Amino acid sequence: MVKMTDYAGSQPAWCPGCGNFGILNAVKKALVNLDLEPHKVLMVSGIGQAGKSPHYTKGNVLNVLHGRTLPAATGAKIANPELVVIAVGGDGDGYGEGGNHFLHSVRRNHDITYLVHNNQVYALTKGQASPTSDQGFVTKTTPHGASTPLNSLAVAIAAGGTFVARGFSGDIDHLVGLIKSGIQHRGFALIDILQPCISFNHRNTHAWYKERVYKLEEATYRPSDRSAAMEKALEWGERIPVGIIYRQEKPTFEDGLPVLKRGPLVKQTIDPMQVSVLLNEFV
């Protein structure tokens, strides 16, 4: 049996009270609940405070460039589909710098779980607006207020997403359930996780979220209806839904690669003589 101590990593360099602690804790609990040993898991992360989180636990880690989390995770997953691949990044990393990769990773439906630590602000660079900052959010780089925020959940549903969910760092038990479902989902699982940034976002605070979030599971909501899901994804303001907003079964990208049915690429042998038959075609 896998225990929490198996996932004990080094001391995080986050601000005391940061929402990242709750998310990291939930990830560890989900992996322990699923009885997944650390060497079976690959965490791929970008750059930002969220991108550091794999260093604070145990497992295989590929900490890449800002915004490039998903392509690197995709390459690793295709090379070895037996790995449980979890991609981790923040809102700036995933929806800004990596926006194009996000869109197309959702569309292709790779079997990856993507955790977006969404604090609606750039924290590592000390407090600039992010793609999800509320309209009018004033920072040093947006003195006249931020523009319309990106609704990543609605975008994911429109792009053909198969698992679209929102969690909250202030409700760890609920988040553990979401992460477990995301890992178990065959396909691309987006879990956008609301978290306060105690240092740079004094608007969307823990109390602000706490007042607004409500659980879809308690509202007899069915995540299989795409139109209803789109409506739910667009709900933001006085009430903010958390839980699985949309889920459907669809073949994954990896399912569409017949080569992988012979086993992972990493286990295929290398034989130069295989090319002999190809050379004949040029004679």
Add this chain to the structure above:
Amino acid sequence: MGIDINSMVGGEAGQGVQAAGFIIAKALARYGLGVFADQDYESRVRGGHNFFRIRAGDNPVSAISETLDVLVALDRQSIDLHQKELAHDGVVIFDQDKAKDVSAGNNLLGMPLEQMAVETTKNKQATNVVAVGAAMALVGYDGVALKTEVLDYFGAGEMGQANAAAAARGYEYAKANFKGDLGKKFSPLGGQKRMLLNGNEAVALGALAAGCKFVSAYPMTPSTTIMEYMAGKADELGIVVVQPEDEISAINMIVGAAYAGVRAMTATSGGGFCLMVEGLGLAGMTETPIVVVDGQRAGPAIGLPTRTEQGDLQFALHAAHGDFPRVVMAPANVEDAFWLTVKAFNLAEEYQLPVIILTDQYLASSYATAERFDLSRVQVKRGTLLSETDPSKLQRYKRYEITSSGISPRAFPLQSTALVVADSDEHNEEGHLIEDAETRTAMMLKRQRKLDGLRKEISGPRTYGPAKADITMIGWGSTLGALREAVDLAAQNGLSVNLVHFSEVWPFPAEAASLALRGAKRTFAVENNATAQFARLLRAETGHQVSSSILKFDGRPFSPAYIVTQLKKEVA
């Protein structure tokens, strides 16, 4: 001197220029002749002007020639554009009905090309094949052998039979009606069957032979056919080819795949390589073995999208911020394209770094005959891997263990219980991010130490021509064939010229370069770029300052005759 015949098929995009040219090239290669064929095309799918130029001889040929013996003009403008390139006895094959103002003569074989195509196949599409038939009659090709070649290209079915009939029609017409004399004819040489392939195919075959299992690439001329060829063979060979959303994704995907344990590659051109630069640095920092093919084209920006240049050398040497070891290869021909690609995968894994292969549009899309690659010589060297038998090492695996060679044993996730931690931040031996000065310095030195071993792996330059000469030409990459022939042609013109040519350019083989240039009198850098980029590298690494340069940056390749003309101007 043996027989050397240079033919061109010219026409609009969509008229089957490429198909006609390829059938001729393949047919001549099957005769046992040496063939070199280049392609010149515009960035459009229909219209414009394209040509496919096929030089063949009973001696090896390795470069283009601008002087045409046979011009197959599928449209009117091909006559206007290329008539001036005709040799004294050169012949133009053209459609009389499409160029009524051109009167047929000894050197002008006007034929009802399209009409014959429609009559034999009920489709004017076969006009190009009728013209192929006529051209092959002129160069003395056997009619039965021609039918075999046409069937080989189109298949033995209805379409193949129709095209074979079209070719025969053109062949017979030319035999009966051509009153001129080309002055030379081919006859079959026999001997060992050789391959006919282009640079991109050679790179793709090299990658497959080396065990590349994962390709992620975004379409971009002139490299697209590498991914297309490999995608076509993916299921058969057990590999995966992905077309991602952009080049940034492409390079980051191969970093992910290589980290997970497979040999991985991407292919692009200069513009796409610009987007990949950040990912190149990631491979450098995480010590992930990747192979990146940059098929150079005329830049900057979109430049001349379908044309050649050697303009990315300095860029490839310096791409990405910070210092990290890398390898840059510049294959000279299709043989090099195959073998240096194999070597690229080995060096990438043995030294855990990115390897860049610089080809160009000219090498990528030119066809050449080559001896069949001896696959038994392909060695797969995966480098130092973690021993799975030592449990203590498994438990405390250090991905970036400090070693005297700078090479840390690699491990792959799920290969054992060892946890593999790789980081783009500066990191400690375990792979976790650090900020302290000591670890940073130790890690930087560790990575740079890999260059010590690497330098021993890099081959020095090829030399050609007399040991002592008045002029020594210096070249790199795809110009080897033209430069070699230029040495011979210069000698016939009374010039004393030899050649020093590089195919492996980084880490720079400085000692071998200095040795090869010792005693050189006047040195000329010959490069397909505007600023003599290789000459700058040579000076930086050896202190050697070239006397002069012959530079060409019009998007077109060098011919031996052009080089000799420029040499004459320089020595006049």
